[in-house]
Structures are given as structure tokens and as C-alpha cells.
Amino acid sequence: GAVVSQHPSRVICKSGTSVKIECRSLDFQATTMFWYRQFPKQSLMLMATSNEGSKATYEQGVEKDKFLINHASLTLSTLTVTSAHPEDSSFYICSARPLGGGADTQYFGPGTRLTVL
């Protein structure tokens, strides 16, 4: 149980295009999902927290107009990188907190590697 999937696992796109990454909780409902970014050889940095049916809360320094987050259902959150540029190339990881789960319960997806040419 407690499986989180991400799609796609890898994506290569041209500079200026938009890329959508999906994060799904497969066997549980998630009220809260988190989006992280990890640059090569660095740690995970929280980008934003999304709650189903409400606007995402972005961390300081993360452009909300560039990284659009939609949490339309209790099992799906999407991150859209708009007008992607090479500096957006990174590993994007989501995690999900189950409905009724405690503050210390969250499950990670396998990550999406984005390469912007």
C-alpha cells in the first residue's frame, strides 16, 4: 500500500515549452501533496505545498506563475513548468500525505527528471 506514482519519469523538452508532471496517490487519498526540486548533487528543496481544492502555498523564491500547481482531486496533483528554460532542468519529486494521516506521514513518488534543451 501507500504508493505514489509520477508521470512521466523522464522528459526532454525544448526551451520555451511547457511541461506537465503528474503525481498520483494510487491506493490512498491525499489531502496534501508536496513538490520538491533536486538539482544534481544537491538536496531536496520544497517548492510548494498543495491542498486539494485550494491554492498551493509556494516557498520563498519559487515563482508561482512559472510553476503552476493544481490539486484537483484527492489523488492527483500536477506541476506545470511553464516556458521551461535550461536552468529548470532538475529532478522533481512529489510526496503525498494521506487523508487522516499524521503530520509525519508522507509517501514519496519516484521522481521526474526534466531536461530542457
Place this chain on the structure above:
Amino acid sequence: AQKITQTQPGMFVQEKEAVTLDCTYDTSDPSYGLFWYKQPSSGEMIFLIYQGSYDQQNATEGRYSLNFQKARKSANLVISASQLGDSAMYFCAMREAPSGGYNKLIFGAGTRLAVHP
């Protein structure tokens, strides 16, 4: 200010020996959670062990144990009987709840562990 500090960028250990990965944290919140994750080269985040701030005993999970010293604000991970498959990046993380905000995980910089035969 650094909330989670991992001072060892890299560690080497001989197979079958024990190794300790250091982690110190900084928080003024009396309620917090501490985590260790393993990240192999595939990128997935594998949960290893958790320690709650109010837990009286040190957490253990199989070959993993957490040496929790609350007064020193340290939460070192001990891996006993190292195996070649333990070679990976290891992240210490802390769940914090900023005032008026959502609970979120803050990650340390990570320690790369190499297990030698």
C-alpha cells in the same frame, strides 16, 4: 540559518562493519519529527527510520537505528552490518510546522555512503 546539518559529504565503510552518519538540527518547536531517507542512484526516496521529539526510546528498524540526543539536537543514523546495497545518498530531514503554515520537511545536504567489499 541551517535547520538540518549533515557535516559528512562522503563516508566510506567496509562491508559488514557499522557506520554512523551524523545529523544535527535546529528548531524551537517542542514538537517535531526527524527522518532518515536513502536515495540510490535511481533517485527514489526510500524511508528508513523516524524519531518523534517526544519518543523516549531511540528508534530502530532492522539494521538501522537512530541515536537521538535531544539536548544536543542530534539524530545520527547508525547502519549495522553494512551491505554493498547500502551504497547511496542519505538524507536527514526534519518536519517543522511554521507558524500559520503547513507541516513540511526540511532536508539536510546529504551524505554519500560508499560500502567497500
